[in-house]
Amino acid sequence: MAGKVPYNHNVIEKKWRKRWKENPINVEGDKEKYYCLDMFPYPSGNGLHVGHWRGYVISDVWSRYKMLQGYYLIHPMGWDAFGLPAENYAIKNGVHPSISTAENVKNIKRQINEIAAIYDWDREVNTTDPDYYKWTQWIFVKMFKEGLAYEKEMPINWCPSCKTGLANEEVVDGKCERCGAEVTKKNLRQWMLKITAYADRLLADLDKLDWPEKVKKMQTDWIGKSYGAEVDFKVDGRDETITVYTTRPDTLWGATFMVLAPEHELSASLATPETKEAVDKYIYEASMKSNVDRMQDKEKTGVFTGSYAINPLNGKKTPIWLSDYVLADYGTGAIMCVPAHDDRDFEFAKKFGLPIVQVIAKDGKEIENMTEAYTEAAGTMINSGDWNGMESAVLKKEAPAMIEAKGYGKKTTNYKLRDWVFSRQRYWGEPIPIVHCPDCGPVAVPEEELPVLLPDVEKYEPTGTGESPLAAIDSWVNTTCPCCGKPAKRETNTMPQWAGSSWYFLRYVDNKNSDELVNREKADKYLPVDMYIGGVEHAVLHLLYSRFYTKFLNDIGVIDFDEPFKKLFNQGMVCGRDRETGAATKMSKSLGNIVSPDDIVRDYGCDSLRLYELFIGPPELDSIWDDRGMEGIYRFLNRLWNMFTENKDRDVAVTKELEKIRNKMVYDITTRLEQFSLNTVVSGFMEVNNKLVELTKTTGVDKETLKTLTILLAPFAPHIGEEMWEQLGGTDSVFHQTWPTYDESKMADDEKEIAVQINGKTRGTVTVSVDAEKDAVLAAAKEVVKDKLIGNIVKEIYVPGRIVNIVMK
RNA sequence: GCGGAUGUGGCGGAAUGGCAGACGCAGCAGACUCAAAAUCUGCCGGUGGCAACAUCGUGUGGGUUCAAGUCCCACCAUCCGCACCA
Numbered sequence: 001m002a003g004k005v006p007y008n009h010n011v012i013e014k015k016w017r018k019r020w021k022e023n024p025i026n027v028e029g030d031k032e033k034y035y036c037l038d039m040f041p042y043p044s045g046n047g048l049h050v051g052h053w054r055g056y057v058i059s060d061v062w063s064r065y066k067m068l069q070g071y072y073l074i075h076p077m078g079w080d081a082f083g084l085p086a087e088n089y090a091i092k093n094g095v096h097p098s099i100s101t102a103e104n105v106k107n108i109k110r111q112i113n114e115i116a117a118i119y120d121w122d123r124e125v126n127t128t129d130p131d132y133y134k135w136t137q138w139i140f141v142k143m144f145k146e147g148l149a150y151e152k153e154m155p156i157n158w159c160p161s162c163k164t165g166l167a168n169e170e171v172v173d174g175k176c177e178r179c180g181a182e183v184t185k186k187n188l189r190q191w192m193l194k195i196t197a198y199a200d201r202l203l204a205d206l207d208k209l210d211w212p213e214k215v216k217k218m219q220t221d222w223i224g225k226s227y228g229a230e231v232d233f234k235v236d237g238r239d240e241t242i243t244v245y246t247t248r249p250d251t252l253w254g255a256t257f258m259v260l261a262p263e264h265e266l267s268a269s270l271a272t273p274e275t276k277e278a279v280d281k282y283i284y285e286a287s288m289k290s291n292v293d294r295m296q297d298k299e300k301t302g303v304f305t306g307s308y309a310i311n312p313l314n315g316k317k318t319p320i321w322l323s324d325y326v327l328a329d330y331g332t333g334a335i336m337c338v339p340a341h342d343d344r345d346f347e348f349a350k351k352f353g354l355p356i357v358q359v360i361a362k363d364g365k366e367i368e369n370m371t372e373a374y375t376e377a378a379g380t381m382i383n384s385g386d387w388n389g390m391e392s393a394v395l396k397k398e399a400p401a402m403i404e405a406k407g408y409g410k411k412t413t414n415y416k417l418r419d420w421v422f423s424r425q426r427y428w429g430e431p432i433p434i435v436h437c438p439d440c441g442p443v444a445v446p447e448e449e450l451p452v453l454l455p456d457v458e459k460y461e462p463t464g465t466g467e468s469p470l471a472a473i474d475s476w477v478n479t480t481c482p483c484c485g486k487p488a489k490r491e492t493n494t495m496p497q498w499a500g501s502s503w504y505f506l507r508y509v510d511n512k513n514s515d516e517l518v519n520r521e522k523a524d525k526y527l528p529v530d531m532y533i534g535g536v537e538h539a540v541l542h543l544l545y546s547r548f549y550t551k552f553l554n555d556i557g558v559i560d561f562d563e564p565f566k567k568l569f570n571q572g573m574v575c576g577r578d579r580e581t582g583a584a585t586k587m588s589k590s591l592g593n594i595v596s597p598d599d600i601v602r603d604y605g606c607d608s609l610r611l612y613e614l615f616i617g618p619p620e621l622d623s624i625w626d627d628r629g630m631e632g633i634y635r636f637l638n639r640l641w642n643m644f645t646e647n648k649d650r651d652v653a654v655t656k657e658l659e660k661i662r663n664k665m666v667y668d669i670t671t672r673l674e675q676f677s678l679n680t681v682v683s684g685f686m687e688v689n690n691k692l693v694e695l696t697k698t699t700g701v702d703k704e705t706l707k708t709l710t711i712l713l714a715p716f717a718p719h720i721g722e723e724m725w726e727q728l729g730g731t732d733s734v735f736h737q738t739w740p741t742y743d744e745s746k747m748a749d750d751e752k753e754i755a756v757q758i759n760g761k762t763r764g765t766v767t768v769s770v771d772a773e774k775d776a777v778l779a780a781a782k783e784v785v786k787d788k789l790i791g792n793i794v795k796e797i798y799v800p801g802r803i804v805n806i807v808m809k
Numbered sequence: 810g811c812g813g814a815u816g817u818g819g820c821g822g823a824a825u826g827g828c829a830g831a832c833g834c835a836g837c838a839g840a841c842u843c844a845a846a847a848u849c850u851g852c853c854g855g856u857g858g859c860a861a862c863a864u865c866g867u868g869u870g871g872g873u874u875c876a877a878g879u880c881c882c883a884c885c886a887u888c889c890g891c892a893c894c895a
Contacts, residue, residue: 679821762828
């Protein structure tokens, strides 16, 4: 066709990226803010693959949609740039991490800009920038002053490969989350953050959040709150008392023995001369076992100490054992054992021939030849003295108070959450701003002296001794005490990578402020985050730490809210296909199945890639990259472009049909987008385009429909959207238009084809007017299937606009 | 072991309890072309049938309902999370 300009993505995309740079489209005015945040990336040397892009595309589409709804966007990007890979690269190549990091940032920034993301680079932050980590350190100092950061010598998780301590959250299946090496225990002086002080609030406030239930559940489980009682057992013939924690105080009469963790402070001393050798051996062996060994030991082990404890309720002597199935750092490190009603205690009792006393009747009676523990708190109490006859479920709730009233112990709660091991023995992280003074102890570096700059070192290698490489720089380590002025030494441990990422979203709204972490007025205006988009891998670590930091900063008056992220969306991964098996596999260099967005953008354009990233599948599920699917999207954009160019200069009158198509299009796209069903938004565009292509051959498509389509499409394919808008005569950016609305009355069909079923099976169709009477529809329907109406009609069902079902016989 | 997610054509996937398979990919046939690519048109779950049509069909087995991919019960498989937390 004459005058037809083919779709040239290169020309269009280049043109509009330049325009956006010259005339930013996101302007504040007096608009309300909308804060849409991406999880900021670690600037890896590999750059991004199409999987990383998925989240960025989703957040960009959502942001542009919000923009068309009239919001001013906070849509920033930054770099989580401290961490091991840069340091390991430095060790290998002798390049300072700050140099390799800067190079990687540059490359990834280029890639991200090709998504056409409207990131506001004026807000950019980098966790390794001293102006940034000054405030990371400042938060630590504040926590230290509030007693939330403290030092402790304790056995911690130690990764022998990374040569650093790890938080519990960083240990997966007994292995290092980062490198996969088996984690061992090491006694080290550590900086800890008292996140447990916030356990209750971290748990309760989950209710406030519009987050995936899965993530809330994971955090709930990680915090692991339980209700029960601490009960004091006197050691027979000695002055000591052993306190146990139990969630089942109702079964106290059934406690027939007690088990202590080998690490319990009384473990060794409970041994008698006869048992001493065996007890010491057991304690020693337990201390040598790694986490993995301990978890893999399915068979229970244990040793009798020779001592007995007195059950406070019935005065009975119960033997005290040691076993490593009891955890030293949960509860009190000691448990009372009720083998009749606990699986683990049952197994232990069976193995070592300990007595089993049932105290809850199952189905109203005592079980003969018990083969497994009865763990339900359901049934009447038996063998339980004055508790006999009570309901277990009731007693379970009341017993803690009863025990407390009698002076046998107290009502209590417990958490699985532990305090956060916060120090790392590595180089590339924020120095912990503490000075150790022989007289004053640990002293915080005065706030006006922050940041404590990370010094250059010659050797980045972790020492492996439990000291950071910083310890080798005498000139840096030796300083004076800020308190008394005497010679003192700097803390040489650094912070974990999580430190910088636990609060970065606050800094974006005031990233150049050198006097405050964030200006309060700006914080009140632009925070918190309305929508947070990122992978589910941060369900516990990053998201829990960020919530903790936010609550702390709220407590000390820096900000006015106590939850950072109102809404959270986890996008699925984009997998590659295994060349041989065809199975979905993570994209990785070693498998050679990485698809680079650079190649795709070059061949098909950024708009095509954006649409394919959405069309590939439901955004919350993992999906598989398919090059041919990518081509299909490209074909669609070409068809759309051709349809557009053939209609844009025609003078087409609005018909009822066109009006219907337009309203239905707005309805479909809007509702699907609101439901975050982004894959079906794209198919919705294809459907409407197919219809418009048909109309192009006959009546053509009117301007209003083309304009509406253009605005709807713009958040998804912004370059072509802008180009179409301009060609339709728009003088301002398409993103300064208003999101279209629909009129339901103009969407509906006058006539509808509905199915006619007999006994639930479709036997024909009938086209009826939507406002036809039931009797008329039924009559028409019966006419269609009259040959098949053999027998008696029992019931006739008509669901207007949907179906007729005739029930026979 | 506990918890969660998922299971629909050759593939990715779509379906407020109401005609299963939208949309796309692949495939087949045709048009255009000397030819190919691109593009356009048509077909495209299985079985039977020239066809109209019939029949089976959403992991398996039951159930509720006029009607079930969708709701309920019991399983199976895959993936993810937690895992001796008393």
